[in-house]
Amino acid sequence: MKRVHQSIFKRVISTLLIFFNLLILFPFNSLATNEDTLKVGGVYSGFKLISQKNINEIDSNTMVFNHEKTGARLIFLKNNDTNKTFSINFRTPPKDNTGVNHIIEHSVLNGSKKYPVKDPFLQMNKQSLKTFLNAFTASDYTSYPVSSKNEKDFFNLMSVYLDAVFYPNIYDNPYILMQEGWRHELTSKDAPLKYNGIVYSEMKGALSSPESALHSTINASLFPNSIYKWNSGGDPDSIPNLTKEQFLNTHKEYYSPSNSYIYLYGNLDILKSLKFIDEEYLNNFDKTNINTSIKPQKSFTKKQIVVDKYPISKGSSTKNKTFLSLNYVVDTVKNKEDILGFAILDKLLFGTDNSPLKKALIENQLGNTAYSQLDVQKLQPTYSIVVSNSEESKKDKFEKVIKKTLKEIVKNGFDKESLDAAFNSYEISTRLENSGASRGIGYSGSVMLGWLYDQDPTLYLEHNKDINNIKKKIEKKYFENLIEKYLLNNKHSSLVILKPSPGLEESKNTELKKKLEDYKKSLSPKEIENLVTQTNEFKKWQETPDSEEALNSLPSLSISDISKSIEKLPTVEREIDNIKILDHSLFTNNITFTNMYFDSSGIPQDKLLYLHLLSDMLGKVSTEKYDEKTLSKLVSSNTGSIRFNPKTFSKYKGNGEYYPKLAVSLNSLDENLLKSFELVEEIINKSKFDNKQNIKKLINEKISELESVVNNYTHSIALSRAISYISEEGKYNDLSIIEYYNFLRDLNKNYDSKFNDIQKNLNEVSNIIFNKNNLIVSYTGDKENYSKFEKSFKSISSKIKDGKFEPQKYEFDYSTKNEGLTLSSKVQNIAKVYDFTKLGYDYSGKMKVLNNILNNDYLWQEVRVKGGAYGGMFDIAPTGRLVFLSYRDPNLKETLNVFDKAPDYLRNFKANDKDMTNHIIGTIGNIDAPLDPNQKGSIADMYYISNITDEDLQKERDEILNTKSEDIVSYTDMIEKAMKENYYCVVGSESKINENKDLFNSVKSAVNNE
Template identity: 45%
Template structure:
């Protein structure tokens, strides 16, 4: 397509046009002359199209106004007046991404779809939402999404309720999240970054309706917007649609939303904040120490790229010198770093976890002494080479998992565009990558350390320390404030508050009108592909080893997965399998120290990692296949070196370095603690499933609370257990890394397979060749009502069972039921009415199913909601349009776009589990043909599973103890 610079196209003046070869596209920058809107369009051949509209939204306090508004504008608009168009789109569109995001200084509304018609429909709903939301007509929206006073009756206690309020209570329950949220506050006391854009739960109730509407009026204008489009869409048609549907109605205005610069500190600052721990936990060794530095501006593309690499260089690998120095000092038990470049003044942080307040001086001295030594003596060039290679390979691969690459590019664009610079500044990375490569033969990184860290007075020391009873103190303070508020009210005002609570409930429970529902555009089933997408898989044999080959275009990259069966390991040793997976690649081998191994791996590959995967049989619900997977990626020409490194890790790992074993165990425990607090819903769901499922029990022993407790015990009693740890790891490695246990999956182009074959044959000859006895595991399963006690301010409520145990079979209809329950019933009852951040359902092919809530203020009420699902289904009625919507939403999830490596993983999963093409087509046919009768029939399945009363709740220790009659057992998660 040929466009002319300076010419207007549907109200948009083309300002600039240039090729961006790094994203294989043409970038065009436009200005909408009437409204002042900016628009950047990257046109290429990617059919996963992305649209986003972003507003610069600097907060002036910590009420969470930008975050609450992000939720609220998606609760109905001028053209789409129903209460929840966002959830209607989630139910019934073919989106490949649908969400909204609040950053420190901007609010982003992105969508993605491969279907052009669907893409325009999604754009339409989002544009109407941000420019013409119902918040001006419906004050209930702020009450629901932000906060409100809840008073059931005149005798009850007043409570705070609200979706964002509870979301942020959950966020502030995690010490890691609290740490990173307070870092900006410590560095930017005089600018917008000193406020919590997500909302501080203690401040959120200060937000008024007037402030809420005023923020939207000020910032949600086209003149303050940044519109982004990406992919193979029709550029001119999209410009016409946006202009005629929306922008032509606005006149350009001046919006004062510029981000101010924090003046440089003349001397470093110290900040201290407390976080809650449970009554049974020890305060010792639970402090976080963080040194934080502002690093130039995000509009400096070379510094932006280089410091991301420097962070990895100093803290991101086992060979990272700063990480190594801090761990060896025994300052703390875990070390990590971050480089936040999505703000005007980026921030680099180095964090020591599980330390003590009195170590703060030694921490600072050690950081600066180590960095000074690196500047003086120089950084190992092989370490630099490895980090540059790793980043370059990741940049060229551009694989962001389930996130559309166009969305990641959008976020990168905003890191410069929002601050008045070229939106392609960080996408066109080649020039700056070449500049950074000077580090291979100069003191490039050493100079960065000297200038931006050692000579930088704009830094802070943040101390995040534990405090027993703090959660109760917060709760008591909140209850007292609410009690005092109630006392201050007249009888009439109290009656009004009860009426307001009921009014909000009536608003929430009143169904949308059929007319409003029908306003949301909908595809037809004719727009949906009827046949499953086939994923290529060729079975081959190399040296009597089974190989699954996935031929596909990978741009010169080979993805190699080595899947080792683990059933030669005895049942009592199962947790050690997981521990072994954390050790591989992080300990020394016969040929390499662990530092040298890390360098060699980064130089030659795009990464080698290990993970445990448990594949359920599709035919026998009690049968499963546990695998330890070694995953590797490299350029095809680096396969010889890759297999040399794999040989070392698998056949020659050494477990005799006591210090290193202790470091890895401590890090494993630390990272699991983060997961337990940040992914509580999945922890609770897996724990619940483990009580009634053999495969669930195995997963719990290797990835759940049980494994965390196992690792905690090893760390606490390390010296005593050291001989056992060393012997177990050695023995178990010998039972797993055996030729007879191996299945291989490789993804690359057909022409590159012969090189893989040659190198693999050499590798497999090194493996032990012996038949080992395989074990059948027998777990004691028992329905339980279990409580997992933490200092969290919210709950994660999971209830589960196995429907095959009750005589039911899996069908595709269950996936449609999942969509209906998750996005209709649970959304309305647990999120909208209950105030939780979210809730979801899951139905697996092996019969395991669950319902679970996320950041939930409730406990009994949510269990009651689950138990009443069968009643909901009993009376469930819907028309064909609604059923079509649920079917489309279900297919959308099934057809989520996958990278070539992810497709290969899925094909491997099907192969091991015995899921055939016919099975998948049958499931798809059942989804597409689902009727109201099919859904009604499933009522008995849900009712019978819920009657088993098998559940697990992870949450606030005081709340769980007060409801102790609900549980068979209460378990303290943390020490």
């Protein structure tokens, strides 16, 4: 996804853990390079080395520089990670809700002085070996990160980004703002006047969910006189207020080297990098006086109470759809120890279903779901306690329960088991979250967490000392003191009540339509004519291709820069007690990742939804040996997590054949492996489904979770639903969302009469699933620790039952297709699919190149650039699945038409050798994305179960490398036939879908409105 907006970015990294690198999975070795000659105080290509220190926790040598001519700041994390990372960041405090910084983030990547193509970002995305290429707008800064393992490619990407931010074409081309931000669109003098624009559409989608609305309201409630009251991504109601002058002036003000923070990471030549950055860019600027300092919000003298609304569909019930949130400002990021402490305190309060505050809120029936959010992406971090599916009338009880529970904790303290579990959970989760192959990107966020607020940029790169200090203070009631200081006695707080408003979105749409009609009426005939001309000229500009000369200005690679061979993932077949073991020996720094794949093909069709329910119950219900609370503590104390997930594996080129499994995934420190397996055995063999109250609570929580999924991942819903029209595997997997949601609603509605059946069916499904029959277990861990794994697993292998259950033959109903699923949304998500094997075509690696071309040329231009959608996607898989998808799309019929016209594009496709080389390089870059050991193990499992061999993968790679222009053209008929089959699903705006209801076989709400 291009250019991650702050709301998505915060959702992914909303907790402190993403930035807290307490431990790291891969220790780096020191490098003997020319960096060893650098001395503090020395000047290198205009950069003065201010400080240098080794940080053992991340095994990196950190060097902090200042560019003397401009004042640009730069930090380098030196280590031997071959995945090199660069980012340039600017402090960009917002001043209103126009989203100007977000729009600038998009716009500067639309051509620059050195690279005068319309979209260098797109071009590099399709022709680079990048391992990461994106940009995002946070609440107070904007970041442009890239990474690549290839040095030439790394410098190419760095050049494109530096040229984009310092020399963008936005000053000479007004169409860029119109395309990326917003524009009036009038196709003829009699046509309706509309707003359009990529960020405008993106934010209409982003703010459609109640969780996003709640986040914005919380910030506004806690920071009424601070920059954080604004939505830096932009509010669709305010985005059209952005003027060209404000847009350009904001770039002039903020995008100065004097306001920049440059980050370098990995095994790279720092002297060469400094020389490049100085000579090519920074040396052309002088220091400027710019004040982007961020002032704290003055503390409140009393709690604020804010009531706001979010839209739901007209005619929907408002019962139990209110969000209640109690929110606090927690010091500033400068107080690292307390911020770290609060991250651990959050685990104590909300880490599991049996954590005291979460449990109290649910048991007092304040809502179906209770959760917390620690948001450190601002100068003053915030902590929110939230319940969903509640009522405004419960707000007083909500506060009372929170305060009573917290006071009891302060009085009685936390027991040792809870503390041990919290620290263990924090340590393991931090190690896991920072062990990713793109850890250089994660450290960039850690650096900015201190640097942005004028602190040492290494502040949040080392934590062991702080954690040890916290542990020493436990006896002095450290966590109880945090509760008193920041929660019980903190006046800088707010109570937010977010209420559902049926028809609110429809009402806003009507108001907007009238506003645009009135504006059009106010225009003179000449002004209307000018607006039509502007619209037509703008579209002509969009449709005009870049010149060959402009395209040749972009740096590129050659086929010789690509590895011709696949990376082979280690898999050794072993056996323990007649159970197949897949040994993936990889360095994991003493963390073992285990996947147990239980065959679920024996589940009767009428019990498939109970398979999902069982997965959601396991580990959260009592067992013969442990009650729910004790089990929860033991899991937290001994494992990173134990997860249960129904999934399918498609047989490679298997004409629809697939293997349904229940995956039990475990990660654990090696010293805890034996106890971890004992817990798994206890859960799968001895779980009890007799606690009527607890199971009802879990069902209600899952209902709320699924409602959130539908509201926040609507493109995934559209895709899953559309695929269910064309394959049995699609039908099987689609049960997990809307069908499962409706099933749970029915159970909840008739709970008392159905409880006995629930118990019976859960036990029956569990008995079928947890058997040795076709069980496959995989080990991913250090080679020298396999013997420990084998010994530990043998402690439970003999206790796994050995029943035999015949595979079931499922008979799904395929009569449903072409649905319009409505939500209270401002945009659409459109999926159109088919199975190309049914048309007589075989899979080839050349289809991967087709994938790259349709994504980055055709759909980008037609769906995003011209259509104003946030994104469009094409995907094709060896299973036969062929997918067109758009998301956060203001259009509907027009986008389906774009999908249908893809064959016309392919029929006329022409590419010279250089173009094809670029397409091939981009394709290889996509499939060679870096993987951490856990990902490698899971993918190796998939290869094994799906019967994908190294020979298959090498053949696919060879086909990619040998793809010609005529190969792409040859897929024209396949795409045309697939589109004529006409299988699609749309999830989105109720009004838009109803306007086009003739396109659908059925129109209904995506979720139950009762």
